Amino acid sequence: MTAADAKARRGRGSDTAHQGEYALTWSDFDSIRDTLYAHAGIVLDETKVPLVYSRLAKRLRGLGMASFRDYCALLVSGEGGDERQRMMAALTTNVTRFFREPHHFDYLRTTVLPPLLERAARGASVRIWSAGCSMGQEPYSIAFTILSMMPTAPSRDIRILATDIDPNVIATARAAEYADDLVGEIAPDIRRKFLRKSATNPGSWIVDDAARELIRFNELNLMEPWPMKRTFDVLFCRNVVIYFNEETQAKLWGRYADVLAPGGSLFIGHSERISGPATSAFETVGLTAYRKVRA
Numbered sequence: 001m002t003a004a005d006a007k008a009r010r011g012r013g014s015d016t017a018h019q020g021e022y023a024l025t026w027s028d029f030d031s032i033r034d035t036l037y038a039h040a041g042i043v044l045d046e047t048k049v050p051l052v053y054s055r056l057a058k059r060l061r062g063l064g065m066a067s068f069r070d071y072c073a074l075l076v077s078g079e080g081g082d083e084r085q086r087m088m089a090a091l092t093t094n095v096t097r098f099f100r101e102p103h104h105f106d107y108l109r110t111t112v113l114p115p116l117l118e119r120a121a122r123g124a125s126v127r128i129w130s131a132g133c134s135m136g137q138e139p140y141s142i143a144f145t146i147l148s149m150m151p152t153a154p155s156r157d158i159r160i161l162a163t164d165i166d167p168n169v170i171a172t173a174r175a176a177e178y179a180d181d182l183v184g185e186i187a188p189d190i191r192r193k194f195l196r197k198s199a200t201n202p203g204s205w206i207v208d209d210a211a212r213e214l215i216r217f218n219e220l221n222l223m224e225p226w227p228m229k230r231t232f233d234v235l236f237c238r239n240v241v242i243y244f245n246e247e248t249q250a251k252l253w254g255r256y257a258d259v260l261a262p263g264g265s266l267f268i269g270h271s272e273r274i275s276g277p278a279t280s281a282f283e284t285v286g287l288t289a290y291r292k293v294r295a
């Protein structure tokens with residue numbers, strides 16, 4: 001489709017997509033949208049123009065740039081790597097919560113973890129992946145669930161890999177410090193056991209070492225090759241693929257089927273569904289909860 005066709009199809013009335021301190025043209029918007037899609041698989045439609053403008057105008061100010069045209073030239077240039085990273089971080093949605101979609105944690109506690117922890121008690125390894133972990137609330141909720149069932153878990157071969165494309169959220173997750181209002185989402189008994197008030201920062205809480213020891217945080221773009229060599233017993237990828245198109249989602253489900261051990265569990269977001277050829281690799285075991293079928 002040519003640029004003219006695209007413009008006609010979307011009924012773009014003028015060249016300007018958004019006018020503020022800087023002019024954002026449709027051509028700038030398309031360039032940003034294409035760069036984000038090429039690097040992160042994230043699809044932006046035109047309802048996201050105000051979001052793109054408000055989040056990236058800050059980058060233009062920070063860089064002392066005069067126009068979105070200059071900014072887009074930097075993004076696609078050989079020197080644009082760092083800025084592409086910052087652009088992705090600025091445009092991704094990082095909303096998350098402790099024990100979000102609590103039915104997943106109930107199922108994890110009652111059905112998935114008992115045999116896995118029994119196995120770990122006998123010396124076997126257990127591997128869990130939180131893909132698109134944002135600021136860490138998801139992997140810490142998994143760790144709290146494990147520790148409430150097996151306090152000795154850090155001395156067993158149990159590990160949670162927690163990854164995200166955005167280095168800022170990974171840094172926040174590693175710091176393991178959360179404000180009062182975020183920690184208020186955790187049941188009081190879990191909070192008492194696994195977090196403590198910060199001594200230096202009133203109004204915030206620090207996750208205890210036991211939970212931190214279970215988790216390895218790493219940057220990882222799901223669109224790129226994955227360095228992990230072994231399979232996972234449990235995979236959380238919730239509220240991430242919602243930003244990808246059908247084709248990207250279908251490929252990702254296939255890759256998840258490949259890295260899950262037979263009988264392994266996959267938890268996805270409330271508005272997401274497994275699609276494409278990988279559908280037959282999974283059986284539904286609950287609301288947006290799946291098990292990889294044994295060969």
Ligand SMILES: C[S@@+](CC[C@H](N)C(=O)[O-])C[C@H]1O[C@@H](n2cnc3c(N)ncnc32)[C@H](O)[C@@H]1O
Pocket residue numbers: 039040041042092093094095096097100131132133134135138163164165166169220221222223237238239240243269
């Ligand atoms: C809405 S948050 C979901 C956090 C958590 N899983 C939950 O459900 O609460 C989506 C996360 O996916 C990450 N993400 C988006 N595209 C990604 C990609 N291509 N590779 C890895 N992470 C990505 C974002 O940086 C963001 O932190």
